[in-house]
Structures are given as structure tokens and as C-alpha cells.
Amino acid sequence: MSQKTYQLLQNKKKNILELWMKNQLTDEGLREDLISNDELRNQSEELIEALVGNLSGNNFTNLESDEWSPVIEILGGIAITRARQGFSPRETGNFVFLLKEAILEVLQQELEDPKALFAESQKINRLMDNLSVVTFETFIKGREEVILRQTDEITEISTPVIRVWEGILALPIIGTLDSARTQVVMENLLQEIVETGSSIAILDISGVPAVDSLVAQHLIKTVSATRLMGAECIISGIRPEIAQTVVHLGIDLSNIITKATLASALAYSFKIMRLEVKKIGTVSK
């Protein structure tokens, strides 16, 4: 970019900001519910400051170079915050597009020579397009982070270990069991066994839609690890369809204690622990 245009943009920074702010405030996509006008102005001012300061050089395409990192950082920060705050991609993109329009408009007002105007506009176009790509990339990354965090949360909350009785733990599994989830289930269960000193754990799979050989293998692994620690693991909630698939697949569950329902698993645990459940007040004569 020529020194003249650079100086011009430096001097007109205020105008660009005002123009940009006007565009943003009148834009349909203005989200006053998510960001206050003051904050928006601060963000905009910060970005223009960094951006215009960087226009003296000739590097308008390689945004990965060091000189652009402050601008990218500011823009990235804004994009990430917007992704988290729940802005739509269009609203986030418009932030950069409206800035481009503001700069181009100022150039148009100030540059007399059409040739120069065209050349400088081209450069600004290219630069701002690159910047919007960066914005979108960062925005999507921000969204992905939100999704990943939620996935982690779901995994975490979907494996509650319940103390049903002194020395008996139950873990109802709901939803599909994949390797990652079984890992979490197994680790939580074993940890809880240590913490509570429980000698029986009931793994209830009535909420698991299907059991294939991989899931069965995971279950067997969990049972074996429980036994190594010195506790017993019972698998309950096996539906008839699952019993059928297990046998058809040739999976050997004979070393595992299996029960049809959580209730029968609990009854079995009581029996092992020599506990008895009695109805009170029944007088036997």
C-alpha cells in the first residue's frame, strides 16, 4: 500500500470508526441483547487501531506472519467470545464485512485517481477477505469447543454411581456404550468401589440399546478389573433381545453373574451379604 494511502487511512481512522459504527448500529444483525454499544465500540476501535497500524507494509496475504499476529489475536478473541455468547455466523461475519465497506467508502471519498483507487481497493478487499476467513475459522473453533465441553459433560453426568446399600453400588448405564464411554464408566465405578469400600457393584444395562461383541468385551473387562480389586460385579438389566444377540455372536458371559433386573441383582447381593428384607408387623404364629 502506498505511503500516501497509509497516511490517509491513519488520519481518517476516526471517520472509518464512525462510519463502521453507524453501519453496525443500523444493521439488522445488531445484537444489543448480547453486547452493549459501548463494548461494541471498544472492540471496533481496538481492531481499527491494530489494523490500520499494520497497513504500511506490503504484506496483505500472508496473515500467518508475525506482523499480523496482533490483529489476528484481537479478531480471534472477538470471534471466540461471539461464538460462546451465541452470535450467529452471519452476525459475526458482518462485523468484518461492514468494516471493509467502511474503509472502502473512505477510500472512495478521498482518492481522486480511479487507477489508484482501484489498486488500493483491491488490496483492502483481499486483506479483509482473508481476515473474514480467519474470523470464521476461529468462530467455528469456538463453537467446536462448546460442543466438546458439552460432550465431556454428558459423559460425566451420564455415569452416576449410586450407593444402593452399605457395600453395594449400582451404575445404571443409559445410551450407547462406546470405547470412550466404557472407559469413563469403568474408571468411575472402580474409583467409587475404592472410596466406599463396597464389595458388590451392579452394572445395569437396561438402558443400553444394543450389545455387540465390542460392548460385551468392555463389560467383561470391567467385571474382571472389579474382581482384581477384590469386589464382585453383577450385570443386570439384560433384555431378551440382548441375551439373543449375545448368544448368536458367540460371546461367552458364563464367568459373569448376570441378572434380568436390578431388583434381582440387589436380592442376590443381599443374599451374598447375608442380609434379609422383612415385612414388619407380620406376626407369625
Added chain:
Amino acid sequence: MDKIPILRMGAFLLVSIQVDLYDRLALNLEADLVQMVNKTSAKGVLIDISAVSIVDSFMGRIIGNIASMSKILDAQTVVVGMQPAVAITLIELGLPLKGVHTALDMEKGMRLLRSMIDDPEEDADEDQTIDDSITE
């Protein structure tokens, strides 16, 4: 040379492993323990590994050996306090320690040993931790 102390308590021998075993230490323990079982005619061996963070195939083999050797000398072995991470790793390694009895802690291990000795008819090949049978 480092040694892991073996304590005698009545008819039982207690071993609490407080450090990560290296090979020679484990081999020494195997030899010492078998000697002690013989000398004291112990009926049971209790090995606490709650402080052990790594058990690889070699250590696993030593634990299995101790159990088998003690069995020949008429003593039962119970391993207590295995950490969850260690249990998971051993299973994935392919080492379920068949023939070794396990319990959650010293107290439960002691109870298990007593029940095995009082009731020698019990099937000793099964990893059973809970007192004994369901025949009541």
C-alpha cells in the same frame, strides 16, 4: 540390599509393599516369603499392594508365583488394595491373576483368609471375596 518386611500375625503372614517394586526386590520377596511360609507353617499370606502404582507382567507373574508356591505349602494368598488403574492395566495386559484371591482392604482380606481356612471345602479356584457361600 533392600528387603520388604514380612510380618507374622498368628497363622498369617502380612506383607505391605510400600514402594514400586523393581525386579530384584520382587524376586527377593518371592524367595523370602516362601521361606517364611515354610518356617512358620503359615496358613495364609496377605499382600497389601495399595501403595503400588505399577504392576507389569513380571510383577504379576511374581504375585501368581507366590500364590501357587504358598498353595503347595498349604497356605492361601490374598492380594488386597489393588488400585483401579492397576486393575484396568493388568486386565488389558492380559493378566487376570487367575488363582489369586483378592480383597478390597486388609480387613476384608483377613476375613476372607479366615473363611477359607475355616472352611477348606470351599472352591479355592474362584476369586471370591465375599464371606463365603450362599447356602444359608
Added chain:
Amino acid sequence: MTLSLSKDTIKVSKEQDVVFLKNRVKETAVKIKMGLVNQTRLLTACSELVRNMMRYADGGMCLIEIVSSGRNNGVRLTFTDKGPGIPDIVAAMRDGFSTGKSLGLGLPGTKRLVNEFDIKSKVGEGTVVTILKWANG
């Protein structure tokens, strides 16, 4: 793409070196916030491989690297020895195979504990085993 972020080479020739190596591997795993169970898997795998190296090749070198791929970090260990080499790798990778009177779980068991496992060996020249464990997964 997997990037290597840090490198550390440790020579293993005595029993004390093994302890030192394991501590280093543990520190590295803690540094990248690897969960306890994965740490245990990695350390157990390391223990198996370093024992093989001591037993069959009288020691060797271990390279500890922190690697990164996307958002996931991991620890990569490369064990290099100048021992006799393994004539039949396919057989050595089978459960229950051993030439050294062990259970024969070393190599196949180790493979099950890590995310990536690679072994190259030439009879008379030595063996290189590389394992990788991600912090998550």
C-alpha cells in the same frame, strides 16, 4: 499430523537407570495432564519394554517425546537397542510367545496398553520399538 514438541534421551544400562527413566516418563505424562489410568498404562508399557531391552540387549536408549496432534497431546517413547534382534516379529507379537521363560505377554500386552505401537528389528543389529499414548484416549 503429529508434531514433536520436546525431546529427551535417556541411556539405560543399569537397574537404577530404569527407575530414573520411569520417573522421567511419569513427569512427562503429568506435564501434559494425562489421566491417572492412562499414565499407568504408559508406565506399565514402558516397564515391559525397558525390561526386554535389559534382558535381551543389555540396555539401550530411550527417547521421550511430547507430541501433539490437533488438540490432543501425547507421550511417545522410542526404545533403541543394539541387541541380537528378533528373528520372527509376528511370532513375538502373539500372546503367550516367549524365548525368555516369561509369560509372553510383554509385546502383545504392551500393544494393547498404548494407542500406537511400532516395532522394527534386524537380527544381529538391534531392535527399535516406538509407542505412543495420547493424554485422552
